[in-house]
Amino acid sequence: MNDSETVLVENKNSSLPSTINNGKEMGVLDHLEELRWHVIRAVLAILVFTVVAFVAKDIVFGKIILGPSKINFLTYQFFCKMSSITCIDSLPFILQNRVMTGQFTMHIAASIAFGFICAFPYVFWEIWRFVAPALYNEERNTARGATFFVSLLFAIGVFFGYFLIAPLSINFLSNYQVDATILNEIDISSYVTTVAMLTLGCGLMFQLPIVVFFLSQVGIVTPELMKAYxxxxxxxxxxxxxxxxxxxxxxxxxxxxxxWFLYEMSILISATIQKKRNLAVAKAEKLREAK
Structure with missing residues (x-):
């Protein structure tokens, strides 16, 4: 899989696929060794993007991460162009640092989060390279393009969280006051944590159709179950x-x-997979009866 080619063969005594390496069946330690290298490559990819983000702090931190804290942010300008009612023309809060190492640690934390987001497609690809050889050819063909769709949904979720959820949440929290004498002086760690949670949370939540797809493939999730719940x-x-x-x-x-829309779409995905499975079972039964 990484150093030598891994192929799938059918075990003579079982219908389960067997992974072999250099003509020998791979044991538990061999699989762990393969997993170790996949994890190492994934971590290295995250580290590379993290270093790039750390060096380019004027862009990554100054413009991207702190973007929703500024009134000239794209989302605020869009709302102001729509209507005077929806216009957000003030963010009554200031960011501050109260800990000696606060800005440095937040710089590192923000760079790691940014590195993970950028490296996510490659990280999933490494996971998929480890899992795919254990699947049947039909299962691999069915899941073809998984990396693309996972990355696409993750990117949509990240952009949705960054350009919509984060700005609106920051606007609400910065304008909320229990008393006019209390000033909103937000610590930088609180701000970065909020933006990171909203952005990454949306990106991961948007993976629901992919999760349902794979769970439906193994029969754990069915459209009837999803409709019932x-x-x-x-x-x-x-x-x-x-x-x-x-x-x-x-x-x-x-x-x-x-x-919720993705949940409804996941029901359709699960129903499609179940229909294909039923057709495959019916075809297998006909072939068995023909023999």
Whole structure:
């Protein structure tokens, strides 16, 4: 898989695929060695992007991460162009650092988060390279393009969280006051943590269709099961939305609605997979009867 080619063969005594390396069946230690190298390459990719982000702090930290804290941010300008009612023309808070090592540690933490986001497609690709040889040819063909769709959904979720959920949440929290005498002086660690949670949380939440796809492939999830628990799923979605967003209804709904849409789309995906499985079973039975 990494140094030598890995192939799949059918075990004579079993219908399960067997992975061999250099003509010998791979044992547990061999698989662990393969996994180790995949993990090392994935971590190195994250480190490379982390170093790039750390060096380019004027762009990554000054413009991207701190972007939603500035009134000239793209989202705020868009809302102002839409209508005077939706216009966000003030963010009454300032960012400050109260710890001697605060800015340095936040610089490192933000760089790591940025590095993970950029390296996510490659990280998943390494995971897929480790898992794929254990699958049947038909299963691999069915899951072809998994890296592309996982990366696409992750990117959509990240952009959705960064350009919509994060700015609206920051606007709500910066304008909220229990008393006019209390000033919003936000610590830099709190700000970076909030933006990172919203952005990464949306990116991971948008992986729901992919998760359902693979669970449906192994028969754990069915469209009937998802339909039966549809009402329960709404409660779970709202609960998870409340965990990764600030305590305001608008942010929860903004992230909950697209997740609910993805849940409904996942039902269709699961139904399609079940239909293909039923057709395959029916075809196998006909061939067995013909013999």
């Amino acid at each position: 549809r009402k329960h799923s709404i409660i779970v979605i709202l609960f998870i939305s409340a965990l990764i967003t600030p305590p305001d209804v608008i942010s929860q709904c903004l992230i909950g609605i697209p997740i």
